[in-house]
Amino acid sequence: MERVSTFEMFIFIEGLWLCESSASTTVNIYDPCDAAAQNTFWDSLLSVKNVSNKVWILAGDFNVIRFSHERKGCVTRNTGTNAFNNFTEKDELPEVRLFGKRFTWFGSAGKMSKLHTFLVFEKWFQDQSDFVEICV
Secondary structure, three states, X not given: OOEEEEOXXXXXXEEEEOOOOEEEEEEEEEOOOOHHHHHHHHXXXXXXXXXXXXXXXXXXXXXXXXXXXXEEOOOOOHHHHHHHXXXXXXXXXXXXXXXXXOOOEEOHHHOEEOOEEEEEOHHHHHHOOOOOOOEO
């Protein structure tokens, strides 16, 4: 581990991926709930990423879903969903599939959502040919 930096909504952990001796940055995220604040957050996060030559892994609570089937008993806001999907597609951030429970957040009256997500910059999959895409 080279450096750990903490900010209001995320923690950076920079270091060396030992299996391949490649530089990487893992970012643990707690995203705001407000759609406008999320867009500002994503833009600021990517501005930091764009000055780095390391592969990034983003993981955490993004407080938004990507698809309507990731929510049950809750109102789906397409604005946030569309903006998040644009963020992931524009910046080549494929989602690592999660196995196990379908939802990661449970509220009252049977409300459920999949808010926790792992995103890995496309370059990671190109550089790590033997990377297994499974998270539990």
